[in-house]
Amino acid sequence: MEEVDNKQVIFKGYIERPPKETDMEIKVSKIKLRAPKGSGAILVKNLYLSCDPFMRGRMRDFQGSYIPPFVPGQALEGFGVYKVIDSENSDFKPGDLFSGLTGWEEYSLICRPQQFRKIQPDNIPLSYHVGLLGMPGFTAYVGFFEVCSPKKGEYVFVSAASGAVGQLVGQLAKLHGCHVVGSAGTSQKVDLIKNKLGFDEAFNYKEELDLDATLKRYFPQGIDIYFDNVGGEMLDAALLNMRINGRIAVCGAVSQQSLSKPQGIHNLFSLIIKSIKMQGFLQHNYLHLYPRFIEHVISYYKQGKIFYIEDMNEGLESAPAALAGLFSGKNVGKQVIRVASE
Amino acid sequence: MEEVDNKQVIFKGYIERPPKETDMEIKVSKIKLRAPKGSGAILVKNLYLSCDPFMRGRMRDFQGSYIPPFVPGQALEGFGVYKVIDSENSDFKPGDLFSGLTGWEEYSLICRPQQFRKIQPDNIPLSYHVGLLGMPGFTAYVGFFEVCSPKKGEYVFVSAASGAVGQLVGQLAKLHGCHVVGSAGTSQKVDLIKNKLGFDEAFNYKEELDLDATLKRYFPQGIDIYFDNVGGEMLDAALLNMRINGRIAVCGAVSQQSLSKPQGIHNLFSLIIKSIKMQGFLQHNYLHLYPRFIEHVISYYKQGKIFYIEDMNEGLESAPAALAGLFSGKNVGKQVIRVASE
Known part of the structure; x- marks a missing residue:
């Protein structure tokens, strides 16, 4: 199978200050749009990526937190909305939409999907699955x-x-x-x-x-x-x-x-x-309450009782500046990157 | 009725640092060993007084805490064990022993007894009622x-x-x-x-x-x-x-x-x-648990499973130095003043 270009946001190395745009770089690598046979993995196309302040903690060389640091030279990781392209995992079917941890790149091979949730067709903006509903x-x-x-x-x-x-x-x-x-x-x-x-x-x-x-x-x-x-x-x-x-x-x-x-x-x-x-x-630590949360918040949202302000940047190229901007309050509302249309 | 001498530890004035011995002075005033008729008050003889770090907060001119500041020129106040001498309050009988808030003096007229507990005859040291059991x-x-x-x-x-x-x-x-x-x-x-x-x-x-x-x-x-x-x-x-x-x-x-x-x-x-x-x-804020606490701790104490170390000073004259000593760790165990024998 042919390989395609895969634009990535690469983490350059550990820092002890808030991230700057230059701590990341855009790189284009190649990827096969296929999950390896029998691997249990999935190959996804990323649609939206979320910029969250907790990601700064993963840019430090510190192992004592609840989540390990990023690996220098590899793409950052964060919450995103993705579409399954190929699957060797029976929980995921091609065409399905999920939110969960994914790479900061156009396509990701996810070996052990983490914190993922299937997105049901609904009239709620897809990006809200990493914000209001995420x-x-x-x-x-x-x-x-x-x-x-x-x-x-x-x-x-x-x-x-x-x-x-x-x-x-x-x-x-x-x-x-x-x-x-x-x-x-x-x-x-x-x-x-x-x-x-x-x-x-x-x-x-x-x-x-x-x-x-x-x-x-x-x-x-x-x-x-x-x-x-x-x-x-x-x-x-x-x-x-x-x-x-x-x-x-x-x-x-x-x-x-x-x-x-x-x-x-x-x-x-x-x-x-x-x-x-x-x-x-x-x-x-409170995931048992997630169903109740979703029910309440979706109901409030559909009744017009809740708004959610997003700050949407276009394209992976905009991601490093958007992430860095969180730490000076540049974002107005939830900072999201649109990587691709569905 | 005749008046008797009443030795007191007087609070001299507000401070913004930890107390020193010289922030208090010993004074002898006169007191009638009688509760005024119909007043609801009690007249008590103080046996033990407790030195507690929270008392420092009452030596500041600050009204925002859970307990008001001391009044300059008057005796300090703290937890103590006292014997009722005269009573115009049906909850208190002469000869009864109580622990509760009282004055730093030999005899106190207590108008509205606060946080008091009747001490039942028991083979637990009386002073423990302001420490282990207080x-x-x-x-x-x-x-x-x-x-x-x-x-x-x-x-x-x-x-x-x-x-x-x-x-x-x-x-x-x-x-x-x-x-x-x-x-x-x-x-x-x-x-x-x-x-x-x-x-x-x-x-x-x-x-x-x-x-x-x-x-x-x-x-x-x-x-x-x-x-x-x-x-x-x-x-x-x-x-x-x-x-x-x-x-x-x-x-x-x-x-x-x-x-x-x-x-x-x-x-x-x-x-x-x-x-x-x-x-x-x-x-x-947890006083509903006090009966359970007393039951547990007395039981442990009587089984020899709990010890309680006291640092006992003799006489009201020793009280100012004992209170000041708390803030440099001079006390070894719970700091108590013995004012009088029963």
């Missing part, structure tokens, strides 16, 4: 409902509130009857958070000189739930403004990604005097 | 069982492990089938932790240059539960050594008490990559 959406759902145990009427603060996770957290909190305030880093994002996503309030943290005072202004009664996507100074300020029995879901620390040594958090004494729970979590 | 013991119990959700065979690390709380945490963890290591600041304490309290291992943190390396040595498999009584550098090192799904009970930050601005904690990213729960808690 890892970020599920992270928002389990982080908010399982880690934060929200009650109606509680005061909820969400940082990076227009991001892939934050935008859904805030909307779920509103639907749950909470008072919700979000922060972001541009006035365009603040506008989206208030006017498109329906948060009660939003502010641009870059325009605030004293985050403690800012939070006191937006939360005169204090914060019951802080869904933390950024860490750093915002976390420290939120700690000072939590209410008794408050909960902090620690979902990301994107503000710390640009530093080689993370900033110190100084206000942990609040945990003691206010009986606060602060919890890190990984969505893949 | 707030510190109950803090150990709910912190370990409710906040840390321990499982048999798990790896448990306790800092300030010979202290009022830590010594019971470690013994409960051993009885629960955990592997337990403690840290303390003198070789005498390390010896007690290993040989009297029966921890598997203990170390003197002041002799260690690199706490991360130390913890890796004592926990080659990592830490499932860290019962944190100290905060600061030890917490930062523990964060690096936690296992997936680890739990950190944040019980105190005594290492930070001597600093005006607390040290930064830099390793909170561990919460995310290892799904760690870090929780502050206050024992008084």
